[in-house]
Amino acid sequence: MADVPALGKDLTALEHLTAGQLRLILDTAEPFKEVSERQIKKVPALRGRTIVNLFFEASTRTRISFEFAEKRLSADTVSIASSGSSVSKGETLVDTARNLEAMRIDMVVIRHHASGSAEFLGNRIRSNVINAGDGKHEHPTQGLLDILTLRDKFGRIEGLKVAICGDVLHSRVARSNIWGLTKLGAEVAVCGPASLLPRNVEELGVTVIPRIEDAIAWADALNVLRLQLERMQSGFIPSLREYNRVFGLTVDRLERAPKDLVIMHPGPMNRGVEIDSGVADGPHSVILPQVTNGVAVRMAVLYLLAGGSPDWSQQGGGEA
Amino acid sequence: MPSRTQLLDDRAIARALARMASEIVERARGTEQLVIVGVQRRGVELAARLKRLIDDAERSGVAFGKLDITLYRDDLQAIGPRPRVGVTELPDLDGRTVVIVDDVLYTGRTIRAALDECADFGRPRRILLCVLIDRGGRELPIQADIVGTTISTAPGDRVDVLVRELDGRDAVEVARDG
Amino acid sequence: MRPLLLKGGRVIDPSRNADDVADVLLEDGRIAAVGRNVGTPDGAEVLDVQGRVVAPGLVDVHVHLREPGQEDLETIATGSASAVAGGFTSICAMPNTDPVCDNQGVVGFVIAQAQRAAKARVYPIGAVTLGQKGQQLAEFGELVGAGAVAVSDDGKPVATAHMMRTALEYARTFGIPVADHCEDMSLATGGAMHEGIVSTRMGLKGIPAAAEEVMVARDILLAELTGGHVHLCHMSTRGSVELIRRAKERGIRVTAEACPHHFSLTHEACVGYNTNAKMNPPLREAEDVDAIREGLKDGTIDCVATDHAPHHYDAKEREFDDAPNGIIGLETALGLSITELVGRGLLTLPQLLYRMSTAPARIFNLPAGTLATGAPADLVVIDPGVKWTVQPETFLSKSRNTPFAGRELTGRAELTIVRGQVAFRRTP
Numbered sequence: 001m002a003d004v005p006a007l008g009k010d011l012t013a014l015e016h017l018t019a020g021q022l023r024l025i026l027d028t029a030e031p032f033k034e035v036s037e038r039q040i041k042k043v044p045a046l047r048g049r050t051i052v053n054l055f056f057e058a059s060t061r062t063r064i065s066f067e068f069a070e071k072r073l074s075a076d077t078v079s080i081a082s083s084g085s086s087v088s089k090g091e092t093l094v095d096t097a098r099n100l101e102a103m104r105i106d107m108v109v110i111r112h113h114a115s116g117s118a119e120f121l122g123n124r125i126r127s128n129v130i131n132a133g134d135g136k137h138e139h140p141t142q143g144l145l146d147i148l149t150l151r152d153k154f155g156r157i158e159g160l161k162v163a164i165c166g167d168v169l170h171s172r173v174a175r176s177n178i179w180g181l182t183k184l185g186a187e188v189a190v191c192g193p194a195s196l197l198p199r200n201v202e203e204l205g206v207t208v209i210p211r212i213e214d215a216i217a218w219a220d221a222l223n224v225l226r227l228q229l230e231r232m233q234s235g236f237i238p239s240l241r242e243y244n245r246v247f248g249l250t251v252d253r254l255e256r257a258p259k260d261l262v263i264m265h266p267g268p269m270n271r272g273v274e275i276d277s278g279v280a281d282g283p284h285s286v287i288l289p290q291v292t293n294g295v296a297v298r299m300a301v302l303y304l305l306a307g308g309s310p311d312w313s314q315q316g317g318g319e320a
Numbered sequence: 321m322p323s324r325t326q327l328l329d330d331r332a333i334a335r336a337l338a339r340m341a342s343e344i345v346e347r348a349r350g351t352e353q354l355v356i357v358g359v360q361r362r363g364v365e366l367a368a369r370l371k372r373l374i375d376d377a378e379r380s381g382v383a384f385g386k387l388d389i390t391l392y393r394d395d396l397q398a399i400g401p402r403p404r405v406g407v408t409e410l411p412d413l414d415g416r417t418v419v420i421v422d423d424v425l426y427t428g429r430t431i432r433a434a435l436d437e438c439a440d441f442g443r444p445r446r447i448l449l450c451v452l453i454d455r456g457g458r459e460l461p462i463q464a465d466i467v468g469t470t471i472s473t474a475p476g477d478r479v480d481v482l483v484r485e486l487d488g489r490d491a492v493e494v495a496r497d498g
Numbered sequence: 499m500r501p502l503l504l505k506g507g508r509v510i511d512p513s514r515n516a517d518d519v520a521d522v523l524l525e526d527g528r529i530a531a532v533g534r535n536v537g538t539p540d541g542a543e544v545l546d547v548q549g550r551v552v553a554p555g556l557v558d559v560h561v562h563l564r565e566p567g568q569e570d571l572e573t574i575a576t577g578s579a580s581a582v583a584g585g586f587t588s589i590c591a592m593p594n595t596d597p598v599c600d601n602q603g604v605v606g607f608v609i610a611q612a613q614r615a616a617k618a619r620v621y622p623i624g625a626v627t628l629g630q631k632g633q634q635l636a637e638f639g640e641l642v643g644a645g646a647v648a649v650s651d652d653g654k655p656v657a658t659a660h661m662m663r664t665a666l667e668y669a670r671t672f673g674i675p676v677a678d679h680c681e682d683m684s685l686a687t688g689g690a691m692h693e694g695i696v697s698t699r700m701g702l703k704g705i706p707a708a709a710e711e712v713m714v715a716r717d718i719l720l721a722e723l724t725g726g727h728v729h730l731c732h733m734s735t736r737g738s739v740e741l742i743r744r745a746k747e748r749g750i751r752v753t754a755e756a757c758p759h760h761f762s763l764t765h766e767a768c769v770g771y772n773t774n775a776k777m778n779p780p781l782r783e784a785e786d787v788d789a790i791r792e793g794l795k796d797g798t799i800d801c802v803a804t805d806h807a808p809h810h811y812d813a814k815e816r817e818f819d820d821a822p823n824g825i826i827g828l829e830t831a832l833g834l835s836i837t838e839l840v841g842r843g844l845l846t847l848p849q850l851l852y853r854m855s856t857a858p859a860r861i862f863n864l865p866a867g868t869l870a871t872g873a874p875a876d877l878v879v880i881d882p883g884v885k886w887t888v889q890p891e892t893f894l895s896k897s898r899n900t901p902f903a904g905r906e907l908t909g910r911a912e913l914t915i916v917r918g919q920v921a922f923r924r925t926p
Contacts, residue, residue, distance in 0.1 A: 015699065031388065031405040040440040043391035073391075094815055114817030115701035116771030135819065137701030172701060198698040303391070307403060 007304055010122035010129040013138045014179040022180055026148050028300035029293070035072060036295055046073035046306050049106040053079040054096070055132070056112040061267055062132050062142075065291070066109050069298035075107075093117060094124065101125040107302065110134070115172075128305040136170050142266055143176025145297040147184065149290045150221055153262050158185035163215040164206075165249065166225030166274055167196040167236075173266045177223060178204050191215040192225075192247060195236045212247050216254065221262040224249050227274045240273050251278035262286055323496050327471065327479075330490035333452070336468035337366070340450060341373035343466045347448055348417045351380040355413060355444075359422040359434055360388040360406035365483040366452055367421035385410040387420070392433035413442035419466075423481035425451040428462035453492060455479050499918055501525045501539045507547035507879065511554065512852035513868035522552055524875040527918040532869055545913070547879050553851045554867045555587025555618075555876035555914060556832065557858040559677075560652070560731055560755060560803035562824070563589075563620070566607060567596025572808040572896045574611035574620060577828070580806075580895035581618035582922035584828040585911030587876035588859070588866040589618050593625040594653035600625035600636040602644035609645050617921050618914075619876070621647045621864060626665045626676060632657025635668060642672045647862050650677035652731055655713055662717060666726030675729040675753065675861065680713035680738070681705075681779065690819050692765040692780040700768065702818060707735040707786070710779055714738045718745040721752050729861060730754040732805050734779040736789030743798045753861045754793075755803035758827060758834035759901070761790045767901055773814045773821035774901040777807065794853055795844050801858040802850075804831045808897030825900050829893050834902070836882060836909030847882055875918035882909045 004020035014022070035043055051070045055063050063079060070077040091099075093112070100108055107128040110118050115135030122129035133139040147157060154160055162181055168174040168190045181188045188206040190197055191214075202208060209215045215222065227243055237243050244250075254261065263275075263285045271277045280287060328336070348354045351374060358367025364386045371382050388406035420434050431449060438444060450466040455473045471494070473479060478495040482488075502524040509520040509532060521536040522529065538544060563577040572580075574591070581589045591608055593599030599608065605622045612620035624641030628634045630651045638649060649669060656662040656678050665676045686709040691697050693704025714730060718741060721728040733739065733756050745752045759777065764784050767775035775781060793799035807824025814821050835854065839845045845853070859867030865874055888905045890898040914922040 028403070028405055031391070031408065034408055035391070038441065042440065044436065045391040045393075092812075092816060094812075112817070114819045116818045119771055120817055135701050136703075175699075175701060199693070200695045200698055203695045204698070304403070 009305070010118070010131075011140050011301055011305060012118040012122055012129065012131040012134070014140045014143050014176045014183075015138065017183070019183045019185075022144070022147070022184055025144055025297070025300050025304060026151060028304055029144075029148055029296040032296040032299040032303070033293070035299070036292070041072050042074055043072065044074045045303055046070070046075040049075045049306060050104070051075045051077045051107040051109065051302070052100060052105050053077065053132075054108055054110045054112075055079065055081045056110075057133065059111055059133070061291070062111065065294045066132060066298050069295050069302055072295070073299055073302055075302070093120060097121050097124045100127060107305065130301060130305065133172055136172050136175075138176045138179075139172040140176050141294070141298050141301055142173050143180040144301070145290055145294040146173075146177055146223060146264055146266070147180050148293045148297055149264060149286050150262070152289065152293070153286060154220065157181065160186045161189070161218060161220045162186050162223060163189045163191050163209060163219040163221070164223045164225065165191045165212060165215060165247070167227055167231055168192055168201065168225070169196045169198050170228070170231070171225050174225060178206055182206070189215060189218065193237055193243070196231065212249065213253060213256070216257045216261065219261060220259065221264060222249065223264040223266070224275050226266065226268065227270055240270075244273050248273065249275045249279050251276055251282070254279055254282075254284065260284060264290060267291070325494050325496070326491055327453075327494055328469065328492040333468075333490045333492065336452065337369055338373060340466050340468055341370050341377065344370065344419055344448070344450060345374055345378060347465060348419065351378050351382050353416045353445070355383040355385060355411060355416045355418045357385040357387050357410065357418055357420050357438070359420060359430060360386060362481050362483050362486065363422035365485045366423060370421060370450070383411045383416070387434055387437055389430055389433035389437055392437045394429060394433070408437070410441050413438060413444045415443070415445045417446045417448065418444040419448045419450050421450045423451065424453045424455055424479050425449070425462070425464050426455050426457050426479075428458045428460035431462050432460055452481055453479055499526065501530070501542040502875070502915065502918060503536065503538055503542045503544045504547045504552055504877070504879065505544055507550045507552035509552045509869065510848045510851050511869040512848055512856040513554070513870060516869075517848050522869065522877065524877075524915065524918045527875050529869055529871055529873045529875055531871060547913075549881075550912060551847065551880040551882050553878055553880060554855040554869050555878045555916065556585045556854045557588045557801075557864060557866050558586045558804050558806070558828065558831070559590040559801065559858045559862050560757075561589045561591055561806045561828065562594065562808065563591045563608070564808055565595065565611065566604065570896075571810055574608060575615040575617070576894060576896045577806070577808075578612055578615050578617035578620055579922075580826075580828045580893060582914040582916065583894045583911070584830070585832050585878040585880060585914055586618050586828060587878065587914060587916045587921070588621065588864055590621045590623050590647060590862060592623055592650060592652045594630060598625050598629050599623070599646075600628050600630070600641075602640045605641055605644035605646050618916060619866075621645070621862070623648045623650050623652075623677065625649065626651045626656050627661065630654060632661060635661075635664060638668055638672050638674070642674060646674070647864065648675045648677050648729065650679070650731070652677060652679040655679050655681045655683065659716055659720060663720045663724055666720055666724040666728060670724070670726050673863070675727040677729040677731050678713065678717050679731050680710050680717065682709045682712045685709035685712065689780075690776065691768050692782045694765055694783055696765045696768060700771070705778075705780055707737055707782065710735050711737040711741060714741050718742070718750055718752055721745075722748070722750045725751065727751040727753070732757050732760065732779055732803070733790065733793070733799060734760045734782050734786060736786045739789045739793040739798055742793070743796075746798065753800045754798070755801050755858070756790045756794060756799045757803060757805045758831050758838070759825060761787055761794065762834050762838050763787075763901065768818075771818040772901065773816070773818055774825060774899055776818060776821050776823055777805070777825055778823040791839060791842070791844050794839060795849075800861060801853050802831065802835055803858065804828055806895075808895060809899045811898060814899050826893070826895050826897050827900075828895065830888055830900060830902050830907065832880065832911055833886065833888070833907030833909050837907045840882075841908055875915060877915045878911050879913035880909060881912050884908070884910055886910055
């Protein structure tokens with residue numbers, strides 16, 4: 001492992017990680033899966049560390065997943081949920097950052113509606129910063145848990161054909177997946193209405209498959225993205241009904257798949273829009289294992305970054 | 321100029337392990353409630369050999385487990401940014417006699433972590449510590465019950481236990497600075 | 499006022515295609531003589547400018563002075579001082595102040611404040627519509643009568659084609675241009691930077707080049723329809739340059755400006771969520787930068803303007819989406835232009851100075867951009883070869899929002915003279 005560069009203070013994006021660093025995180029997640037199967041789901045590794053979950057966007061599942069990850073590492077955790085509109089929030093992100101640093105918080109997990117906000121925070125405080133989703137930019141732990149789930153199923157990532165289906169334009173989950181999968185050697189395609197795919201998406205190293213039927217015929221695994229209601233309201237697609245009819249992952253379409261496709265979804269699902277219940281609850285779906293892996297991946301990330309947490313007893317702060 | 325001395329060769333290790341295996345059975349008063357648990361990584365290989373020796377001698381199938389203590393260490397910063405966490409797999413420990421097996425006993429911190437971890441898995445009736453080498457230098461009040469060899473070392477020394485399964489050969493060596 | 503003699507400099511007067519070593523004599527606030535043996539009148543102050551370039555004071559037709567209304571960001575006094583530090587002797591103040599410059603009262607206020615500051619000359623640009631709301635024409639006659647030299651709703655585009663048409667027609671009565679900020683809001687709203695591979699990677703909503711080009715095309719066609727004069731602000735895309743080139747070939751009365759950042763930086767400058775690289779129109783791709791440079795070379799783009807837009811440190815110190823658009827530019831414009839245009843061999847120094855003084859003066863009908871005898875004594879003395887590092891904390895502007903901090907540039911104003919008196923002298 002000597003040639004794997006250290007992860008650094010923060011995890012804000014998968015875009016800049018090396019394949020070696022990605023594998024380090026995935027490999028470290030394995031023993032943490034075992035911890036979650038024990039009766040006493042706790043190890044003392046992060047005992048006494050203070051972690052704040054700063055969630056400016058409503059999110060139950062990601063926040064709880066992080067909370068469990070933190071508690072299972074014996075850390076002290078506080079969650080702050082705040083309604084995020086930049087008009088309604090009283091305090092600027094800069095002031096929030098300074099307050100956290102003044103309270104000697106060891107790690108901050110942040111979810112925020114502005115792309116770049118995790119990096120913004122990370123550049124201004126000494127605490128470790130973990131991006132739990134910043135605007136449309138990245139959701140690194142989601143990307144990692146998706147990849148871990150694929151690795152569990154297929155034993156490898158290299159050469160795997162993964163199609164990311166849906167609103168890629170607005171999706172931070174898609175971006176993180178694209179970076180992680182391409183770096184580990186997977187073949188990645190995106191599939192969705194052209195109005196919901198970035199114009200230059202091929203420059204990220206992915207191919208475009210316009211129709212869902214072709215994506216199903218090509219892929220080993222599909223990662224189905226949630227379609228948000230406002231896309232229809234802001235004119236990107238005409239209606240949810242049409243989206244389901246043309247792009248929805250239905251039981252019929254899945255039946256015509258040439259292989260046993262693995263189906264993933266980052267959640268929460270819009271049943272009947274991007275994915276039908278028959279598929280979500282069916283034998284090909286790994287949606288629930290994704291959730292289990294989520295806690296393990298987040299434990300791994302917290303554990304690896306904590307090795308480089310700031311030492312508040314020293315003036316001048318952190319050390320690698 | 322660092323120097324390297326061999327303390328035990330493969331035959332000496334085999335002899336020590338044979339004696340330690342029968343001591344374990346003696347102290348545990350049989351194999352019924354016995355669980356042999358190796359501490360990652362070389363402790364696991366030694367523990368596996370002890371189990372085989374015991375099973376051959378007693379015609380038993382002694383319970384076996386592996387323990388990785390990385391997540392229980394008290395020095396997170398020292399293990400650095402790229403820790404390697406190994407597999408932990410333990411059978412039921414409640415009411416059993418657990419023998420923790422490790423290659424070298426030094427400061428005692430590894431064993432303290434192993435004890436904490438066992439406690440998270442159940443409540444053994446009794447825990448014994450079995451090590452191939454006791455090199456002194458304890459920082460905690462921990463003692464080994466079954467010992468292969470006791471040696472005395474200086475703080476700058478390094479004691480390496482090499483095992484066939486991981487290192488290609490069996491040996492115990494001491495590396496000394498200057 | 500003592501006569502002022504600038505001796506031995508390389509005198510470049512783009513208005514007369516002149517470029518020789520000569521002396522320049524200033525008397526009573528006017529250019530008295532330019533030539534080899536001008537002679538020294540009694541009591542004249544003599545400045546040795548050997549090795550320097552003497553040119554007409556630079557003209558910036560696109561400046562946001564923030565006063566009235568946002569005096570914490572900049573005032574007319576600090577802005578006009580920043581201007582002369584950059585070598586500008588005449589600047590045009592955009593009307594998006596608070597209150598908006600849509601009536602003769604605000605025009606008069608701006609002029610009075612500028613006179614009190616006695617630095618660069620400030621020519622107000624009035625609003626096209628009341629409050630810049632895009633609904634009702636402002637009183638161009640009153641605005642011009644009070645001293646406005648053009649009209650613009652800058653900050654925003656002139657809202658509808660009908661309004662732009664009417665404005666162009668009505669402006670013809672007063673012989674003033676309508677300066678438009680070309681941006682189709684329905685394509686651009688919510689965008690934080692150029693729509694391209696960088697915005698995709700950064701997860702930011704982009705503003706496509708088409709958002710500018712759609713309006714450029716509209717304005718060109720309306721200028722053709724009305725015979726009016728449209729001046730296109732801060733051009734940034736290769737498509738816009740191409741549209742303007744073809745319009746000029748057809749004889750349509752369109753002029754255009756480009757800002758130094760649009761010929762110096764690309765959208766890569768935003769990487770790392772650098773809010774000092776956030777402005778509107780945004781930084782574009784390398785091919786767009788090349789097209790802007792080429793446009794300044796062949797005259798498709800008539801002049802360089804800064805779109806100097808002061809913002810408070812706190813305002814820029816936030817998430818990229820929420821940060822305001824704009825950077826300051828008065829004190830870096832000349833250095834950037836010499837480094838990126840003259841330094842790359844695209845323009846000669848006289849050609850650049852034409853684009854920075856004579857051309858903008860002519861477009862907006864300002865008494866500037868020339869060293870002809872009798873012209874106002876507004877000059878700049880430049881050291882075109884000096885290497886210097888951009889240090890925003892030394893700027894005379896109140897604000898510091900620039901992406902060029904720490905950058906090494908070539909060329910700088912050493913001395914700026916307005917009305918025959920030294921308004922700025924650089925201390926080493």
